[in-house]
Amino acid sequence: MLKINLCGIEFRNPVFLASGIMGETGSALKRIAKGGAGAVTTKSIGLNPNPGHRNPTIVEVYGGFLNAMGLPNPGIDEYLEEIKGVRDELNRMDIRIIGSIYGKDEEEFAEVAKKMEEYVDIIELNISCPHAKGYGATIGQNPDLSYSVCKAVKKAVKVPVFAKLTPNVTDIIEIAQAVVDAGVDGLVAINTVRGMAIDIKAKKPILANKFGGLSGRAIKPIGIKVVWDLYENFDVPIIGVGGIMSGEDAIEYMMAGASAVQIGSGVYYRGYDIFKKVCDEIINFLKEENLTLKEIVGIAHE
Amino acid sequence: MEKPVICRIKEIIEESPTVKTFIIDKDFDFKPGQFAMLWLPGVDEKPFGFSSKNSFSVARVGNFTKKMHELKEGDIIGVRGPYGTYFEPMGDKVLAVAGGIGAAPIVTAVEEFSKQGVEITTILGARSKEELLFLDRFKKSGRLEICTDDGSFGFKGFTTEKMKEILKEERFDLIITCGPEIMMKKVVDIANEYNIPVQVSMERYMKCGIGICGQCCVDDEGLCVCKDGPVFWGDKLKFIKEFGKYKRDASGKKIYY
Numbered sequence: 001m002l003k004i005n006l007c008g009i010e011f012r013n014p015v016f017l018a019s020g021i022m023g024e025t026g027s028a029l030k031r032i033a034k035g036g037a038g039a040v041t042t043k044s045i046g047l048n049p050n051p052g053h054r055n056p057t058i059v060e061v062y063g064g065f066l067n068a069m070g071l072p073n074p075g076i077d078e079y080l081e082e083i084k085g086v087r088d089e090l091n092r093m094d095i096r097i098i099g100s101i102y103g104k105d106e107e108e109f110a111e112v113a114k115k116m117e118e119y120v121d122i123i124e125l126n127i128s129c130p131h132a133k134g135y136g137a138t139i140g141q142n143p144d145l146s147y148s149v150c151k152a153v154k155k156a157v158k159v160p161v162f163a164k165l166t167p168n169v170t171d172i173i174e175i176a177q178a179v180v181d182a183g184v185d186g187l188v189a190i191n192t193v194r195g196m197a198i199d200i201k202a203k204k205p206i207l208a209n210k211f212g213g214l215s216g217r218a219i220k221p222i223g224i225k226v227v228w229d230l231y232e233n234f235d236v237p238i239i240g241v242g243g244i245m246s247g248e249d250a251i252e253y254m255m256a257g258a259s260a261v262q263i264g265s266g267v268y269y270r271g272y273d274i275f276k277k278v279c280d281e282i283i284n285f286l287k288e289e290n291l292t293l294k295e296i297v298g299i300a301h302e
Numbered sequence: 303m304e305k306p307v308i309c310r311i312k313e314i315i316e317e318s319p320t321v322k323t324f325i326i327d328k329d330f331d332f333k334p335g336q337f338a339m340l341w342l343p344g345v346d347e348k349p350f351g352f353s354s355k356n357s358f359s360v361a362r363v364g365n366f367t368k369k370m371h372e373l374k375e376g377d378i379i380g381v382r383g384p385y386g387t388y389f390e391p392m393g394d395k396v397l398a399v400a401g402g403i404g405a406a407p408i409v410t411a412v413e414e415f416s417k418q419g420v421e422i423t424t425i426l427g428a429r430s431k432e433e434l435l436f437l438d439r440f441k442k443s444g445r446l447e448i449c450t451d452d453g454s455f456g457f458k459g460f461t462t463e464k465m466k467e468i469l470k471e472e473r474f475d476l477i478i479t480c481g482p483e484i485m486m487k488k489v490v491d492i493a494n495e496y497n498i499p500v501q502v503s504m505e506r507y508m509k510c511g512i513g514i515c516g517q518c519c520v521d522d523e524g525l526c527v528c529k530d531g532p533v534f535w536g537d538k539l540k541f542i543k544e545f546g547k548y549k550r551d552a553s554g555k556k557i558y559y
Contacts, residue, residue, distance in 0.1 A: 022516035022524070024554045031524030043516070043554075051552035055339070055347035056382075058510045060304035069515060074554040082554075085522075201308035202343040202380060268514045 001283055002038070002293060006237050006259060007160035007185045009121050012094050013038035014293065015250060015275045015282070018241050018262035019100035019124060019164070020044070020069065022272075026082035029097070030089060032267075036276025039096035041262060042079070044126040046102050046135075047112055049075040053131070054208040059197055064216015064243065065265055066195050068131040068209035071102055076115045083119045096121040100164070102135050106152035117157040125153060125184075128166035128191030130213040137166040137191070143178035150182035160185035162239065165230075167222050168194050173233055186237040187230055188262065190223045216265040219243045224256045231257025231298050245269055247281020254293070255300040304512055306341045306380025312356075314375055318433045321403060322371055323359040330355055330384055334411035335480075335503050335533040338383025339511045345369045349508045349528070351407035351480075352384065359435070361403040385511050387533040389501055391415045393475020397468070397498075398424040399461050399489050401481025405435040407503050408480050409443075416443040423447065423474070425464050427481065431455035462488040469496050476501070484559055487546030490536060500536040504545070507552055517554070520544050 002013035016039040022028040023043040032040050052072030059066050073079060083097065090097060099120030103109035113123050127146055129136025139145040146163070153161050163179040165172060167190040176187060192213025197206050205211065223242030230238050240258030243265070244250050250261045266274045286292065309326035317323055330338065332352040340358060341347040346366045353359040360370045373379070389411035396415055400408035405426060412422045422444030428434045431454040440446045448456030449464050457464050462485060469492065479489040480503040493500035506518035506527040513529030520527060523541040530538075539545055548558040 021514055022519065024516040025519050025521065025524065025550070027521045027524035028516040028519035029524070030522075031519070049553040049555050052509075054345075055509060056306070056341055058304070058512075058515065059306075065304075067510075067515075069509065072509075072517070072553055074550075074556075078555055197305075199306065199308060199343070199380065202306075202341075202378060204343045206305065206341075206380075208346065265514070268512060 001286065002279055004260060004293060007122070009096060009160065011038040011096055011260065013279050014260035015278045016098065016239065016260060016262045017041050017275070018264035019126065021264040021267050024072065026086035030086045031272055032275070033090050033093055033095040035273040036279055037095065038260070038275070039098050039121070040090070041098040041124060042083070042100050043073050044071050044100040044102040044129065045073045045076050045079045045112060045116065046071060047076055047108050049073070049078065056206050056208055059206045061195070061197050061214070063218025064214055065268070066197055066207060066212040066214055067192070068207045068212030070209060071129060071132045071135060076112050080115065080119055087119060098122045098124050100124040100126050102126040102129065102132075103149070104134055106148045109149045110152040110156040113153045113157045117159050120159065122160045122162055123153065123157060124188055125150060125161065125163045128164045130166060130168055130192055130194045131209050131211060137168055140166045140175060141169050143174050146175055147178040147182045150179045150184050154183040162186040162188050164188035164191055165226070166191045167226055172226055173229060176230055176234060180234050180236060184236065186239065187234065188239040188241060189226045189230060190219070190242045193219050193222060215242070217243045217245060220249060220252075224252060227253055227256040227258050231301060244278070247278045247285055250278050250282055251285055251296060254296050255298070257298045257301065259297055304382065306339070306347070306382045308378050309381050311373060311375050311377050311379065314373070317359060317435050320433065321359055321361045321435060323353060323357050324370070324373065324379070325357045326379070326381065328356060328381070330381065332384035333388035334414045335388040335407045336384040336386050337532060338381045338385065339508070340370070341380030341382065342366065342369055343380065347380070347382070349511060351503070352410060353406040354410065359403065359406040382511065386528060387531055389478050389503070389533055391418055391420050391476070392499060395421045395423075395474045397465070397474040397477045398422060399465055399477065399479040399481070400424065401427045401461055401485045402433070403435070404479070404481030404503070408478065409436040409439050411478055412443040413439060423468065425449060425461045425468070427461035427485075461485060462492060465489065465492055474498055479503070483546055490539060493536065501533050502536070502539065503532045504534060505532065506549055517550075
């Protein structure tokens with residue numbers, strides 16, 4: 001009932017793990033797969049090992065979490081070993097792998113993408129991390145840089161390429177237009193929203209990086225609006241992400257135009273099997289309303 | 303809310319040349335073996351086991367702990383926790399094996415267990431006499447066997463040698479252990495040999511401390527040391543293939559023991 005097809009790839013359900021949560025090792029991805037996700041997204045992987053920012057890298061605020069992990073990852077070569085270790089098992093479970101990657105420029109993106117390609121079903125371009133200077137949103141806030149990165153990766157690989165967008169821009173359509181022009185196969189929206197928390201007794205920002213990205217319930221309306229706008233303007237599939245805790249939230253994203261969704265912070269609030277729970281809730285809704293998954297995608301626009 | 307609670311340091315006790323205990327002005331409702339993320343604003347945030355409801359004992363091993371050791375009474379630290387699983391008593395007789403700073407969570411466990419009427423034997427190991435921790439607290443909680451690497455006090459040799467010696471004579475219902483992973487691996491092997499249930503307290507590089515970032519996930523099943531641990535029963539260890547073999551650094555790169 002929840003099977004979907006994105007860019008010719010079959011997914012057993014449209015509820016995926018978002019990048020950044022649990023994805024640092026293969027066994028962590030496997031655990032999430034067992035929690036019922038239709039696909040798991042890796043942490044964003046770069047060319048070289050990166051320890052990320054110092055702690056505190058995360059702090060809870062009303063409505064969600066602020067984080068500034070700083071793109072920690074062991075580098076693509078070592079990370080491929082992590083994926084190799086679990087790939088067969090994920091295949092047996094019929095779970096797809098989305099490989100999130102980052103780089104400082106189009107050459108680096110293309111190089112990592114080429115190495116990653118063989119081991120994943122989709123490549124997701126992190127041009128939206130708000131707290132890693134020179135990476136992520138530094139690229140994704142600039143339409144020209146976004147275009148050249150997407151273009152270079154599209155040229156380098158054959159698997160479908162999705163660009164993950166940052167909401168921290170004045171006009172997201174301008175950025176989305178650039179990446180669609182570059183030929184990406186789909187869009188992922190949204191990455192976290194820039195924010196800061198200060199401890200008034202320590203008299204300092206709590207995150208070591210001072211600011212970070214806000215995830216969780218508070219950003220859902222922001223994500224819904226972005227997905228709505230993307231659906232109005234583009235024909236490529238959209239994966240909605242940002243503050244999804246329940247099947248109802250997922251359906252709201254789908255009605256705005258998302259073909260699939262990703263969950264991050266929800267793992268904290270509802271456990272590693274949130275994916276299964278959200279799928280069950282979507283099924284219940286579809287049965288109640290006598291609708292199919294396909295019918296609800298973008299239904300709010302009609 | 304998963305955020306640091308700012309605490310003031312009331313008193314600092316020099317336990318040994320390398321270990322200081324920081325007593326803070328707030329009590330935490332912790333269970334033995336649980337930890338908190340300690341935040342030094344401007345420095346870092348790292349996990350430490352509680353050494354009592356209002357104290358942490360910190361061995362100087364790296365930059366963060368060096369900065370901790372420079373703190374003075376009246377300074378502030380952030381405390382986020384308590385987190386994780388804890389040591390649970392089982393049966394009437396418990397053997398505790400503590401190595402180095404692993405004595406901190408173990409002493410809280412044996413104190414709690416002995417309060418509940420459990421008969422305790424602790425094997426406490428350290429490099430030398432002056433590095434032995436919490437001797438008085440251990441003695442008050444039951445029988446204490448001391449081991450030092452250099453023989454400057456008690457039995458000269460490893461805790462695991464002493465453990466074998468004791469197990470030849472006596473039967474225990476449960477073994478608990480905390481210390482260097484290589485030591486704990488041996489403790490688990492010996493416990494299995496004698497068919498005695500065991501609980502170990504593991505340590506891994508941690509970031510979020512609440513089971514979402516994936517930094518401390520252990521192979522092969524992706525258990526989070528911060529949330530599914532740090533205290534694991536022996537039967538769970540079967541799913542932790544990396545135990546005693548390797549750990550990961552802040553980037554996720556494997557470091558073999």
